Amino acid sequence: ELGVYEDFMMKEIHEQPEALRATLAGRLDAEGRVDLSETGLDLRHVNRVVVVACGTALHAGLLGKGLIERLARLPVEVAVASEYRYADPVGDENTLVVAISQSGETTDTLAAVEAARYFGGKVLAVTNTRGSLITREADAVLLTEAGPEICVASTKAFAAQVAALDLLALELARVRGTVSDDELLSLGRDLRRAPEKVAAALALLEGKTEAAVELFEDARCSLFLGRGPAFPVALEGALKLKEISYIPSEGYAAGEMKHGPIALVDEQCPVVAILGEGVLREKTLSNVEETAARGANVVAIAREDDAAADRVGRVVLCVPDAPEILRPLVWSVPLQLLAHDIATDRGLDVDKPRNLAKSVTVE
Numbered sequence: 001e002l003g004v005y006e007d008f009m010m011k012e013i014h015e016q017p018e019a020l021r022a023t024l025a026g027r028l029d030a031e032g033r034v035d036l037s038e039t040g041l042d043l044r045h046v047n048r049v050v051v052v053a054c055g056t057a058l059h060a061g062l063l064g065k066g067l068i069e070r071l072a073r074l075p076v077e078v079a080v081a082s083e084y085r086y087a088d089p090v091g092d093e094n095t096l097v098v099a100i101s102q103s104g105e106t107t108d109t110l111a112a113v114e115a116a117r118y119f120g121g122k123v124l125a126v127t128n129t130r131g132s133l134i135t136r137e138a139d140a141v142l143l144t145e146a147g148p149e150i151c152v153a154s155t156k157a158f159a160a161q162v163a164a165l166d167l168l169a170l171e172l173a174r175v176r177g178t179v180s181d182d183e184l185l186s187l188g189r190d191l192r193r194a195p196e197k198v199a200a201a202l203a204l205l206e207g208k209t210e211a212a213v214e215l216f217e218d219a220r221c222s223l224f225l226g227r228g229p230a231f232p233v234a235l236e237g238a239l240k241l242k243e244i245s246y247i248p249s250e251g252y253a254a255g256e257m258k259h260g261p262i263a264l265v266d267e268q269c270p271v272v273a274i275l276g277e278g279v280l281r282e283k284t285l286s287n288v289e290e291t292a293a294r295g296a297n298v299v300a301i302a303r304e305d306d307a308a309a310d311r312v313g314r315v316v317l318c319v320p321d322a323p324e325i326l327r328p329l330v331w332s333v334p335l336q337l338l339a340h341d342i343a344t345d346r347g348l349d350v351d352k353p354r355n356l357a358k359s360v361t362v363e
């Protein structure tokens, strides 16, 4: 079943283009038009969105929040399911609750859905598992089509969740008229290139992690930094690394460094920085320069031929240029590969990290 791959994690990282293609298929046509009528949801009266999820799915939710707020101008709350279920949450029948779960069986996420029932919220389940419990609890279902994910650490299911939320953001923007038709179609056509761009990232990064892995050989801990859409990607990169390599790793908004975490920085605390684009890239660069000045070994995730990245990074992991909507997916690829290669370098079983289960059906 593994084919040419040494483990399921590597296989599933490489299945991301296919997971994206299958998740977009039938929901996004060649002109860039989105069709989510399969959900049967009437989105016209939605005035607020709440995302409930755990772990990696929560990070996909944070990316969804950014896009829904920017395009559809709706307030979005992203809630940790285990907290939300006991929080006596606020909402009404116009609140759309988006419950994201690869397995569809996560107890805390199911309980969060139940909590949303008290205020009459409509629940959309974004899940990878047909017939799972959550598909029965929700009002509507948007299946991610990543195929079975065997590795405990989620990769291709995450990519598919991000794509599903991108579709939802475009659909909410269309229904609400917050983005012009032309721009919506153009964003839709960009989104259609997700499989191609993620495949390009995989090709570009093949066999390129060695120097970065070396920086982690004596690591006590590590920090993952990003701003804007790169922040949730940093959180996900840190989660991936800590769960399979057992190196304490934290994701931080790059601008928060000076409020505490920079005290951690020394030669044994590598910093992985997703530089991003535009104004945020400049801001991130200056935050990362501060860590480098304090001795951090920086792994910069940047576009090819980025001279500033070469200056600040001991190692640069290059990603292809991509339309804005696809960048979080593209940035995720080097972080997944890095986590995988650091853990295998330590002789660890990446598919079955200690203390973890694929599906968390206890509280």
Ligand code: F6R
Pocket: 054, 055, 056, 057, 058, 100, 101, 102, 103, 104, 105, 106, 109, 152, 153, 154, 155, 239, 240, 243, 358, 359, 360
């Ligand atoms: C991390 C990981 C977990 C899951 C979380 C939710 O790699 O896989 O954090 O994302 O346990 O699981 P689902 O999506 O099945 O509800």
